[in-house]
Amino acid sequence: MNYWLFKSEPDAWSWDQQVAKGEEGEEWHGVRNYQARNNMRAMKIGDLGFFYHSNIGKEVVGIVEVCRESSPDSTTDDPRWDCVWIKAVEPMKRPFTLEDAKVMPGLEQMVLVNNTRLSVQPVTKEEWEIIRREGGL
Protein backbone atom coordinates (compact mmCIF):
# COMPACT_ATOMS: atom_id res chain seq x y z
CA MET A 1 0.00 0.00 0.00
CA ASN A 2 1.38 3.36 -1.06
CA TYR A 3 0.23 6.90 -0.51
CA TRP A 4 0.02 9.81 -2.97
CA LEU A 5 -1.17 13.36 -3.45
CA PHE A 6 -3.17 14.62 -6.43
CA LYS A 7 -3.29 18.33 -7.19
CA SER A 8 -6.13 19.98 -8.98
CA GLU A 9 -7.18 23.56 -9.51
CA PRO A 10 -10.75 23.57 -8.21
CA ASP A 11 -11.72 25.82 -11.11
CA ALA A 12 -10.84 22.98 -13.44
CA TRP A 13 -11.78 19.95 -11.34
CA SER A 14 -12.90 20.18 -7.72
CA TRP A 15 -13.39 17.78 -4.85
CA ASP A 16 -17.18 18.20 -5.18
CA GLN A 17 -17.01 17.13 -8.80
CA GLN A 18 -14.88 14.16 -7.82
CA VAL A 19 -17.41 13.18 -5.12
CA ALA A 20 -20.23 13.44 -7.66
CA LYS A 21 -18.53 10.72 -9.73
CA GLY A 22 -19.12 8.28 -6.89
CA GLU A 23 -17.85 4.72 -6.98
CA GLU A 24 -17.05 4.79 -10.67
CA GLY A 25 -14.43 7.47 -10.11
CA GLU A 26 -12.81 9.58 -12.79
CA GLU A 27 -9.84 9.36 -15.11
CA TRP A 28 -7.02 11.57 -13.81
CA HIS A 29 -6.26 12.81 -17.30
CA GLY A 30 -4.24 15.74 -18.53
CA VAL A 31 -0.94 15.07 -16.79
CA ARG A 32 1.91 15.91 -19.18
CA ASN A 33 4.86 15.55 -16.89
CA TYR A 34 7.07 12.47 -16.78
CA GLN A 35 7.61 12.42 -13.04
CA ALA A 36 3.91 12.71 -12.34
CA ARG A 37 3.17 10.03 -14.94
CA ASN A 38 5.77 7.71 -13.48
CA ASN A 39 4.15 8.11 -10.09
CA MET A 40 0.82 7.08 -11.58
CA ARG A 41 2.40 4.09 -13.28
CA ALA A 42 3.62 2.95 -9.86
CA MET A 43 0.14 3.03 -8.35
CA LYS A 44 -1.89 -0.05 -7.50
CA ILE A 45 -5.62 -0.42 -7.07
CA GLY A 46 -6.43 0.36 -3.45
CA ASP A 47 -3.61 2.86 -2.98
CA LEU A 48 -4.83 5.98 -1.20
CA GLY A 49 -4.18 9.63 -1.94
CA PHE A 50 -4.89 13.13 -0.76
CA PHE A 51 -6.95 15.39 -3.02
CA TYR A 52 -5.35 18.85 -2.95
CA HIS A 53 -6.81 22.10 -4.23
CA SER A 54 -4.05 24.24 -5.79
CA ASN A 55 -4.33 28.00 -6.41
CA ILE A 56 -7.69 28.36 -4.67
CA GLY A 57 -7.65 27.01 -1.13
CA LYS A 58 -4.20 25.47 -1.28
CA GLU A 59 -5.34 22.69 1.00
CA VAL A 60 -5.94 18.98 1.21
CA VAL A 61 -9.71 18.57 1.10
CA GLY A 62 -10.27 14.84 0.93
CA ILE A 63 -9.05 11.30 0.51
CA VAL A 64 -9.23 9.34 -2.73
CA GLU A 65 -8.52 5.75 -3.74
CA VAL A 66 -6.97 4.44 -6.92
CA CYS A 67 -9.70 2.42 -8.65
CA ARG A 68 -8.03 1.68 -12.03
CA GLU A 69 -4.37 1.27 -12.70
CA SER A 70 -2.46 3.23 -15.29
CA SER A 71 -3.85 3.09 -18.85
CA PRO A 72 -3.70 5.38 -21.90
CA ASP A 73 -4.92 8.94 -21.29
CA SER A 74 -8.12 9.27 -23.32
CA THR A 75 -7.53 12.98 -23.91
CA THR A 76 -4.49 12.49 -26.15
CA ASP A 77 -3.26 10.21 -28.93
CA ASP A 78 0.29 10.63 -27.70
CA PRO A 79 1.29 7.19 -26.42
CA ARG A 80 3.64 8.67 -23.83
CA TRP A 81 0.81 9.72 -21.53
CA ASP A 82 -1.28 7.47 -19.41
CA CYS A 83 -3.06 7.84 -16.11
CA VAL A 84 -4.99 6.16 -13.33
CA TRP A 85 -8.60 6.54 -12.21
CA ILE A 86 -9.45 7.70 -8.71
CA LYS A 87 -12.61 7.83 -6.63
CA ALA A 88 -13.49 9.95 -3.59
CA VAL A 89 -13.40 8.10 -0.26
CA GLU A 90 -14.09 10.73 2.39
CA PRO A 91 -13.71 14.45 2.95
CA MET A 92 -11.34 15.92 5.52
CA LYS A 93 -13.20 17.10 8.59
CA ARG A 94 -10.80 20.02 8.58
CA PRO A 95 -8.91 20.96 5.41
CA PHE A 96 -5.16 20.79 5.83
CA THR A 97 -3.52 23.81 4.26
CA LEU A 98 -0.15 24.30 2.60
CA GLU A 99 0.54 26.81 5.35
CA ASP A 100 -0.05 24.05 7.94
CA ALA A 101 2.28 21.72 6.04
CA LYS A 102 5.09 24.27 6.11
CA VAL A 103 5.15 24.50 9.90
CA MET A 104 4.12 20.98 10.91
CA PRO A 105 6.88 18.91 12.51
CA GLY A 106 7.48 15.79 10.43
CA LEU A 107 6.55 17.37 7.11
CA GLU A 108 9.83 19.16 6.43
CA GLN A 109 10.71 16.74 3.64
CA MET A 110 7.28 16.64 2.06
CA VAL A 111 7.21 17.04 -1.72
CA LEU A 112 4.25 19.40 -1.45
CA VAL A 113 6.45 21.84 0.46
CA ASN A 114 9.66 21.33 -1.52
CA ASN A 115 8.55 20.79 -5.10
CA THR A 116 5.50 22.95 -5.58
CA ARG A 117 5.12 22.13 -9.25
CA LEU A 118 4.79 18.35 -9.17
CA SER A 119 1.10 17.58 -9.65
CA VAL A 120 1.10 13.90 -8.70
CA GLN A 121 3.44 13.12 -5.85
CA PRO A 122 4.32 10.38 -3.38
CA VAL A 123 3.48 10.77 0.31
CA THR A 124 5.24 8.76 3.01
CA LYS A 125 3.30 6.73 5.57
CA GLU A 126 4.46 9.10 8.31
CA GLU A 127 3.31 12.15 6.34
CA TRP A 128 0.04 10.43 5.54
CA GLU A 129 -0.74 9.75 9.16
CA ILE A 130 0.13 13.26 10.35
CA ILE A 131 -2.09 14.95 7.77
CA ARG A 132 -4.92 12.47 8.21
CA ARG A 133 -4.87 13.11 11.94
CA GLU A 134 -4.70 16.87 11.54
CA GLY A 135 -7.60 16.63 9.12
CA GLY A 136 -9.73 15.12 11.87
CA LEU A 137 -9.92 11.61 10.42
Add this chain to the structure above:
DNA sequence: GCCAACGTTGGC
Protein backbone atom coordinates in the same frame (compact mmCIF):
# COMPACT_ATOMS: atom_id res chain seq x y z
C1' DG B 1 -1.35 39.72 -12.32
C1' DC B 2 3.36 38.78 -11.38
C1' DC B 3 7.16 36.02 -11.25
C1' DA B 4 10.23 32.17 -9.47
C1' DA B 5 11.05 27.54 -10.22
C1' DC B 6 11.12 24.06 -13.09
C1' DG B 7 10.45 21.17 -17.40
C1' DT B 8 10.74 20.78 -22.30
C1' DT B 9 12.27 21.82 -26.90
C1' DG B 10 15.34 22.50 -30.45
C1' DG B 11 19.57 24.53 -32.53
C1' DC B 12 24.26 23.82 -32.61
Add this chain to the structure above:
DNA sequence: GCCAACGTTGGC
Protein backbone atom coordinates in the same frame (compact mmCIF):
# COMPACT_ATOMS: atom_id res chain seq x y z
C1' DG C 1 25.15 16.45 -25.17
C1' DC C 2 24.86 21.30 -23.94
C1' DC C 3 22.29 25.17 -23.11
C1' DA C 4 19.33 29.18 -24.44
C1' DA C 5 14.69 30.09 -25.22
C1' DC C 6 10.33 29.26 -24.16
C1' DG C 7 6.10 27.48 -21.76
C1' DT C 8 3.69 26.11 -17.61
C1' DT C 9 2.61 25.67 -12.78
C1' DG C 10 1.31 27.48 -8.70
C1' DG C 11 2.33 30.47 -4.65
C1' DC C 12 2.00 35.11 -3.44
